[in-house]
Amino acid sequence: MLITLALPNFLAAGWAAAQAANPLEVAGVVTGVACVWLAARNSIWNFPVGILNGGLYLVVFGQARLYSDAGLQLAFIVLLVYGWLKWLRGAAAPDAPALPITRTPRRVAVGLAAAGVLYAVGAGFLLHRYTNAALPYWDSTTTAISLVAQALLSRRNLENWLLWMGVDVAYVGMYWHRDLHLTSALYAVFLGLAAYGYWQWRRELKTQLP
Numbered sequence: 001m002l003i004t005l006a007l008p009n010f011l012a013a014g015w016a017a018a019q020a021a022n023p024l025e026v027a028g029v030v031t032g033v034a035c036v037w038l039a040a041r042n043s044i045w046n047f048p049v050g051i052l053n054g055g056l057y058l059v060v061f062g063q064a065r066l067y068s069d070a071g072l073q074l075a076f077i078v079l080l081v082y083g084w085l086k087w088l089r090g091a092a093a094p095d096a097p098a099l100p101i102t103r104t105p106r107r108v109a110v111g112l113a114a115a116g117v118l119y120a121v122g123a124g125f126l127l128h129r130y131t132n133a134a135l136p137y138w139d140s141t142t143t144a145i146s147l148v149a150q151a152l153l154s155r156r157n158l159e160n161w162l163l164w165m166g167v168d169v170a171y172v173g174m175y176w177h178r179d180l181h182l183t184s185a186l187y188a189v190f191l192g193l194a195a196y197g198y199w200q201w202r203r204e205l206k207t208q209l210p
Helices: 002-020 021-039 046-063 067-089 106-131 137-155 158-176 181-208
Strands: none
Touching: 002 158, 021 046, 021 181, 046 067, 067 106, 067 137, 106 137, 158 181
C-alpha cells in the first residue's frame, strides 16, 4: 500500500525535475543513455555519441561547481578518441580481427589503480584548497574511478563494467546532493546498463575462448 501511494509522488517529482532541468542536462541524459547502451552492445558508435555527451556535461558540471567531473569530460573525450581509433583498427581491413574482449592484465590493473589513487588524493586536495568545489574528495575519487573504467573500456577489458557499477552508485548520491536530479536518475539507469554490459561482454568472452 505504501509503495502504491509513493509511486505517483515519485513519478510526479521526476516529471517536475525533468521540466525544471537545464536543456543541456536533458541532452546529456539522452546521449549518455545512448552511449552506454551502444557500448554494452559492442557498437563502435558509442564513441562519437560519447564525445558529444562529454561536451554537453563539460558545461553542465562546470555550472554545478563539480570541477573534477567537468575536467573528467575532457579526459573522457581524449580516451574516447583513443578507443575509437583502437576499435577501428579491427575494421580497417576485411581480414583484420576485431579487438577481442579480454580480462585486465595484472600489471595494467596495478598501474591504473596506483594512478587512480594518486589522482583522487592529489586532485581532491587541490580542489579543496584552491577552489570552491562542492564535494572535492568525493568528486575527485569518482573521477579517478571513471577514468580507469574508461581506459579499460577502450582496451575492451571485461572488468571496466565492474568499476562502472561501483562508481555509478556513488554518482547517484553525489548528483542528487547537487540538485542534478535528472542526472542522478540517469546514473541509476547507467547502473543497470553496466550490469547488462558486464553480462553481455562476459558471454561474448566465453565464445572467444578456444
